[in-house]
Amino acid sequence: MTVLLLVNGCKYLYYPLMKTPAEVVIELLGVRPLARSLGVVPATVINWRERGGTVPSKYHVRLIELAEGKLTTGDLVYGR
Numbered sequence: 037m038t039v040l041l042l043v044n045g046c047k048y049l050y051y052p053l054m055k056t057p058a059e060v061v062i063e064l065l066g067v068r069p070l071a072r073s074l075g076v077v078p079a080t081v082i083n084w085r086e087r088g089g090t091v092p093s094k095y096h097v098r099l100i101e102l103a104e105g106k107l108t109t110g111d112l113v114y115g116r
Contacts, residue, residue, distance in 0.1 A: 056089025056115045064103055073102055089115065 042048075055063070061070065062085060071078040074095055084091050091099065096112050 054115050056085065057091045057112050058084035058089045060111050060116050061091055061099055061103075061107070064106055065099075070099075070102070074098060 058081075062081065065073075067078050067081050071081045074081075091112055096109065099112060100107055100109070
């Protein structure tokens with residue numbers, strides 16, 4: 037959701053509480069089921085969230101398949 041703020045006559049776009057790509061993926065699929073499906077240990081998925089929130093691109097196609105239409109490429113790059 038984008039909010040338009042008006043401050044001292046100037047317009048600003050504000051993106052409140054955006055989630056990182058890793059947070060979006062974890063929220064949709066869960067840490068353990070996600071790790072199991074990707075063939076990695078849960079710590080790997082948790083590290084995505086803890087270390088900047090990016091998801092390695094080598095997992096993007098598989099994640100989109102696992103999410104069954106609930107995830108876009110934009111979600112994996114920019115978050116929500």
